[in-house]
Amino acid sequence: MQNILDFNLEDLKQWISEEGESTFRAKQILDWIYKGTLEFDQMNNIPKSLIEKLKDKFYFSIPEVVDKFKSDIDGTEKFLLAYNDGNLIECVVMRYKHGNSICVSTQVGCRMGCKFCASTVGGMVRNLSSGEIIAQVLVAQKITGERISNIVLMGSGEPLDNYENVIKFIRLVNASYGLNIGQRHITLSTCGLVPEIMKLADEDLQITLAISLHAPNDVLRKTMMPVANKYSIDEILEACKYYINKTNRRITFEYSLVSNVNDNEEQAKELCEILKGMLCHVNLIPVNEVRENNFKKSTSEKIKKFGNILNSCGIETTVRREMGADINAACGQLRRSYLEARKDNKGV
Ligand code: SAH
Numbered sequence: 001m002q003n004i005l006d007f008n009l010e011d012l013k014q015w016i017s018e019e020g021e022s023t024f025r026a027k028q029i030l031d032w033i034y035k036g037t038l039e040f041d042q043m044n045n046i047p048k049s050l051i052e053k054l055k056d057k058f059y060f061s062i063p064e065v066v067d068k069f070k071s072d073i074d075g076t077e078k079f080l081l082a083y084n085d086g087n088l089i090e091c092v093v094m095r096y097k098h099g100n101s102i103c104v105s106t107q108v109g110c111r112m113g114c115k116f117c118a119s120t121v122g123g124m125v126r127n128l129s130s131g132e133i134i135a136q137v138l139v140a141q142k143i144t145g146e147r148i149s150n151i152v153l154m155g156s157g158e159p160l161d162n163y164e165n166v167i168k169f170i171r172l173v174n175a176s177y178g179l180n181i182g183q184r185h186i187t188l189s190t191c192g193l194v195p196e197i198m199k200l201a202d203e204d205l206q207i208t209l210a211i212s213l214h215a216p217n218d219v220l221r222k223t224m225m226p227v228a229n230k231y232s233i234d235e236i237l238e239a240c241k242y243y244i245n246k247t248n249r250r251i252t253f254e255y256s257l258v259s260n261v262n263d264n265e266e267q268a269k270e271l272c273e274i275l276k277g278m279l280c281h282v283n284l285i286p287v288n289e290v291r292e293n294n295f296k297k298s299t300s301e302k303i304k305k306f307g308n309i310l311n312s313c314g315i316e317t318t319v320r321r322e323m324g325a326d327i328n329a330a331c332g333q334l335r336r337s338y339l340e341a342r343k344d345n346k347g348v
Contacts, residue, residue: 004033004058005131005138008172015057021050029054030177036142038062062135063089065143067334069327076324080334081139083108083132087125088335091136091155094323099149104136106166107157112191113226114212116256118290118333119156128157130168137179151181154189154210156335160196167203183207189254194231197239201246209243210252210283211236215262216270224261233274244279251278256285257298257306268306272313282310282317290333 007015012026025046032043040046040054063081066088070077077093089105110117111124137148151173153159159166170186172178183206190197191212200209213233215221221228240251253275257263275282284307286297298306303319310317 001059002057003061003129003131004029004054005061005134006129007058007131008168009175009177016050019050019053021053025050027177033060034138034178034180036138038138060135061129061131063132063139065139066338068143069324069334071324071327073326074323076327077140077144078324078327078334079136079140079143080338081136083128088338089128089136089156090334091140092324093140093144093148096150100144100146101150101152102137102140102148103152103155104133105155105157106133106153106159106162106169110157111161112158114191114214115224115293116214116258116287116290116295118292118336121292121336122339124157124161127162127165130165130172133165133169134172134179137173148179149181150185150187152187152189154187158191158193159188160190160193160200163196163199167200170205170207187252191225191227192231192236193227194235194239197236198242201239201243206247206249208249208252209240210254211240212256213253213271214256216267216274220262220267224258237274237278240278240280249279251280253280253282254285255282256287257303258287259296259298259302261295263298263302263306265305265309268309269313272310272315275315276313280315282315283320284317285320286322288333290336292336 009026009030012029013023016026017023028045029043037043038060040051043051061084063083065079066082067080068077075095079091080088082088087108089108091105092103094101107127108125109122110120113120141148173181173186174183187208187210189210189212214224218228218232221233244251284303286303287295289295289297307317307319
């Protein structure tokens with residue numbers, strides 16, 4: 001049996017033609033699925049014989065909702081989902097004036113080891129398939145009863161460390177027979193895997209690329225992000241310039257501000273120096289304090305000052321609004337607390 005959500009139009013057409021059926025059925029089936037019908041028996045324009053074949057060959061891998069939380073402050077909803085092998089991931093739906101945005105996870109855990117991030121604490125368990133990632137969107141739409149119009153790949157996992165599945169997911173989300181979400185409404189965030197950024201630039205996609213920079217020099221970055229030992233900021237910026245040349249898209253640099261680590265004036269000026277003249281935008285994120293480390297959030301005065309310095313150098317800067325602060329919405333934290341509780345119950 002295979003997860004039908006892992007099949008795109010080409011895959012399904014191929015299987016259908018091997019079964020000796022008409023290939024136009026593939027689009028009809030996917031139309032049903034992406035309009036929210038997750039049972040073959042309800043697809044009433046598909047011949048019974050084909051429905052039986054579909055039922056023999058495929059299942060829908062829809063994760064179970066283990067827990068859900070809704071913020072009283074801004075309506076942000078967070079779901080803890082379990083796949084059928086018991087692995088847990090989180091996704092978050094944020095409500096903005098311009099529509100609903102979902103933050104999806106791309107891996108169970110993460111192996112990048114960023115010191116401030118809760119997702120990486122237990123290492124990486126496995127990649128998610130494209131269908132398992134898209135199922136997060138389908139579940140969220142079903143529970144909220146509302147359309148998702150924006151996707152950010154900023155949950156647990158490093159999207160470019162699960163390259164093929166993530167690209168397949170993005171193309172399926174974007175396809176008119178899929179979720180029909182515009183490429184410009186999709187943002188992929190990476191800690192900076194240089195060869196994959198170059199590869200992504202060649203995909204001919206119009207998605208927004210966000211780079212987790214978090215430091216203006218390699219010495220500091222290495223203390224926060226082990227990946228900095230592999231790729232220098234210079235190499236990342238070169239890859240970003242290649243991405244801009246290929247796509248004409250503005251890059252977002254994410255910079256999580258940690259008190260007395262990366263938030264002083266000198267560092268803001270250093271950041272101006274390295275980003276000067278680039279087609280980019282900086283998103284300052286007040287660091288989310290997680291239990292497993294002792295990184296502390298910068299004060300709002302410091303965040304403001306840091307942003308003002310960047311703006312005065314002509315670098316457009318915004319401070320990320322904290323969504324769902326009352327429901328532990330930052331990535332990885334909910335899964336961590338569940339895993340801890342499980343461990344306690346087993347008396348390990
Ligand atoms: N692996 C990808 C995407 C996942 S994290 C990446 O590294 O970009 C999405 C963003 O949240 C990244 O910029 C990441 O560095 C940041 N982040 C992780 N933990 C955080 C925390 N505790 N506080 C603030 N930002 C955090």
